[in-house]
Amino acid sequence: MQYLSTRDKSLRMSAAEAIKMGLSRDGGLFTPVSFPTLGTLELETLCQMSYQQRAAYIMERYLEDFRPEDLALFARRAYGPEKFDHPDAAPLRKVNDRTWCLELWHGPTSAFKDMALQMLPQLLSASLRMTGEEKTACILVATSGDTGKAAMEGFADVDQTKILVFYPEKGVSEIQKLQMVTQEGGNVGVCAVKGNFDDAQNGVKRIFSDEAIREELAQRGYFLSSANSINWGRILPQIVYYVSGYCDLLNAGEIKLGQKVNYCVPTGNFGNILACYYAKRMGVPIGKLICASNRNDVLTEFIRTGVYDRNRPFHTTMSPSMDILISSNLERLLFDLSGRDDELVRGYMEKLAKEGRYEIGREMREQLQELFYGGFCGEEETSASVSMMYQYGYLIDTHTAVAAKVLTDYRKETGDTAPAIFVSTASPYKFCDSVLTAIGEKPVKNSLERIDQLQAASGVPAPGRLAALKEKEVRFGQVVRKEQMEKAVLDFLR
Ligand SMILES: *Cc1c(COP(=O)(O)O)cnc(C)c1O
Numbered sequence: 419m420q421y422l423s424t425r426d427k428s429l430r431m432s433a434a435e436a437i438k439m440g441l442s443r444d445g446g447l448f449t450p451v452s453f454p455t456l457g458t459l460e461l462e463t464l465c466q467m468s469y470q471q472r473a474a475y476i477m478e479r480y481l482e483d484f485r486p487e488d489l490a491l492f493a494r495r496a497y498g499p500e501k502f503d504h505p506d507a508a509p510l511r512k513v514n515d516r517t518w519c520l521e522l523w524h525g526p527t528s529a530f531k532d533m534a535l536q537m538l539p540q541l542l543s544a545s546l547r548m549t550g551e552e553k554t555a556c557i558l559v560a561t562s563g564d565t566g567k568a569a570m571e572g573f574a575d576v577d578q579t580k581i582l583v584f585y586p587e588k589g590v591s592e593i594q595k596l597q598m599v600t601q602e603g604g605n606v607g608v609c610a611v612k613g614n615f616d617d618a619q620n621g622v623k624r625i626f627s628d629e630a631i632r633e634e635l636a637q638r639g640y641f642l643s644s645a646n647s648i649n650w651g652r653i654l655p656q657i658v659y660y661v662s663g664y665c666d667l668l669n670a671g672e673i674k675l676g677q678k679v680n681y682c683v684p685t686g687n688f689g690n691i692l693a694c695y696y697a698k699r700m701g702v703p704i705g706k707l708i709c710a711s712n713r714n715d716v717l718t719e720f721i722r723t724g725v726y727d728r729n730r731p732f733h734t735t736m737s738p739s740m741d742i743l744i745s746s747n748l749e750r751l752l753f754d755l756s757g758r759d760d761e762l763v764r765g766y767m768e769k770l771a772k773e774g775r776y777e778i779g780r781e782m783r784e785q786l787q788e789l790f791y792g793g794f795c796g797e798e799e800t801s802a803s804v805s806m807m808y809q810y811g812y813l814i815d816t817h818t819a820v821a822a823k824v825l826t827d828y829r830k831e832t833g834d835t836a837p838a839i840f841v842s843t844a845s846p847y848k849f850c851d852s853v854l855t856a857i858g859e860k861p862v863k864n865s866l867e868r869i870d871q872l873q874a875a876s877g878v879p880a881p882g883r884l885a886a887l888k889e890k891e892v893r894f895g896q897v898v899r900k901e902q903m904e905k906a907v908l909d910f911l912r
Contacts, residue, residue: 419482421448421650424753425764433481434545437538437651438555440644445767446760447750448650454479455701456661458675465665469507470497472665473537473658480654481541488544496536496655501526503882508533508659510666513812516835517825518672520663521842523815527597528845528881529739530690531568537655538645539576545651546578553636555643556911557581558625560618563594564739564844566608567601569645574603580640582607582910584618587897592865593848593887600890607910608894611903621903631904640911647689648746656693657700663839664702673837678705680838682825684737684817685709685717688745690841695751695789705836710824711794712737717745721792724783726766727775736800736852737816739843744770755782791832793824804846804856813878815849816856818842847872847880 421436423429425446431439436448456464456476464472473493478486497507504524511519525532542555557573559566559581566583573581585598587610598608611618625631626642635641647653660681667673681704683691691709698704711717713733720726728743735741749763755778756762769776778786795803803819814822821840829835846853850868854861859875861868866888869880898906 419454419480420451422451423447423760424449424749425760425767427758427760432483433650434483434548437541437545437649438549438551438643440649446763447648447747447753449750449753450480450650453696453699457701461661461665461668461675461702464661465669469658469662470494472662473497473655476658476661477654483548484541484544492537492540492544496540501532501536506666508662510663510670510839511812513807513810516837518663518667518837518839519812519814519818519822519842520659520839522659523842523845523848523881525568526571526883527564527568528848528884529564529568530841530843531564532571533659534647534652534655535565535568535572535645537572538649538651539573539579541651541654542643543577543579551578553639553641555579556635556640556907557643557645558622558907559583559645560615560622561585561590561598562615562738563590564848565646567594567597570598570601570603570606570608573645574601574606576605580605580607580911581645582609582907584609584611584622584903584906586610586615586618587612589615589618591851593850593869593884596866596887596890596892597884599892599894600887601893608896609903609906610897611900612897613900617900618903621900625904625907628904631907634908635911638911647687653689653693653696653747653750656690657696660694660697660704661700661702664697664704667837667839676703678703678836680705680708680825680828680834680836682708682710682821682828682838682840684740684821684841684843685711686740686742686745688717688747688751690843692747692750698789699754706828706834707790708821708825708828708838709790709792710821710840711792712740712800712820713794713796714741714743715794716743717748718792718794720748721786721790724780724786725775725777726770728770729774735797736849737820739817740820752778752782755785791828793827795820795823799823801852801856804853805858808857808876813846813853813857813876814842815844815846816852817844817849819856845881845884846876846878847884
């Protein structure tokens with residue numbers, strides 16, 4: 419299978435090259451030239467498999483130049499009992515007769531980023547081998563919390579890679595900080611930046627475009643790479659759980675093969691829901707793709723009107739991983755919906771960069787609306803959604819609560835009561851503060867004690883690794899000014 423750029427489809431790469439490069443040189447995103455299909459027979463086969471086997475089976479279809487036994491090994495390592503606290507990796511929980519929740523936070527950092535970031539480092543390491551790359555990849559990450567930890571956990575001690583994470587000194591939660599500064603692994607580094615997330619992010623971008631640093635690092639045997647969700651190696655592992663969720667419903671006797679199931683996904687950068695769209699493209703009987711946003715409702719508006727407009731206030735919410743105004747992965751959907759019109763996509767992206775706005779044509783909008791429903795959920799409604807689910811006996815986090823609410827709205831508005839799965843992207847224990855408040859408790863002052871508090875109040879056990887943070891040794895304490903980030907990279911890669 420070859421991969422082409424969304425901004426120039428004459429540019430073709432092998433899977434290994436696409437994963438190694440991350441982003442195409444023209445700024446486009448790599449997309450597979452075609453989608454392998456899963457027919458009745460394949461779905462029946464997948465139903466008999468474990469999550470790890472399903473992952474290897476689906477990835478094989480897209481990564482034909484990789485050895486199947488390698489992919490099987492990667493999947494066992496990524497989703498095995500050492501990393502995941504549930505044998506199904508992505509278990510389905512029944513909420514009521516027509517509604518299920520796909521829990522994607524049973525991995526090492528208790529957020530759904532693990533589903534992809536446990537796999538990407540292994541795919542990257544293999545890609546380096548396959549393309550004859552001799553240099554070591556150094557992953558630079560600027561994080562506002564979740565991604566940095568999940569990336570380190572995935573890259574820790576992976577061959578031919580190193581990873582350095584920058585986080586804003588005062589811009590992450592106490593728990594997120596502790597998760598990062600206690601990270602183990604011989605190839606990882608963590609550095610706080612005096613400033614906010616933008617300072618850290620701009621610093622990383624500056625380093626990426628600094629020719630002198632690149633040259634210096636090349637001489638030392640390194641090249642810079644990134645682990646964010648535009649890399650095909652992050653999207654692909656996410657397709658698996660949408661197929662897997664369908665298989666689990668079949669296995670439980672809840673649906674018949676061929677029956678349509680709707681998915682509702684809490685969305686930020688559009689990576690997660692794009693993977694769901696790809697699963698549908700592969701032939702999995704998925705009905706509506708319900709795109710759930712928080713108060714930052716740029717995608718809701720886009721799906722309803724065909725106008726993407728980022729010129730609007732940015733809201734900080736209790737579902738911070740969805741506080742995004744530029745959903746990068748939407749570009750891949752536009753490419754597909756336009757019949758792979760690279761020129762058109764390039765035009766939209768230029769407009770977005772220049773004016774912060776673009777509008778798609780009528781035909782594309784109608785297609786978009788046929789496939790997707792967009793809805794959003796404000797702050798009070800998010801809190802109410804956590805509280806309501808809790809009364810039904812299910813403790814969920816704020817991001818998941820957005821999805822639960824938008825699914826209810828969708829059903830009311832359209833009368834479509836088909837079986838539906840909403841996606842749970844984080845453990846409630848990652849957002850103790852908002853969750854405690856929502857269920858009527860007053861959060862105690864110390865953030866680690868809030869884990870115990872939520873556990874005592876709800877009776878739901880906290881993920882082992884979060885509960886064990888207290889005992890972990892702090893390994894990293896470096897704090898730099900934003901101008902010193904270059905030096906921090908050079909020191910890290912001595
Ligand atoms: C990253 C993240 C999201 C958003 O996922 P996208 O792929 O960016 O749409 C939602 N919830 C949580 C908890 C996340 O960490």
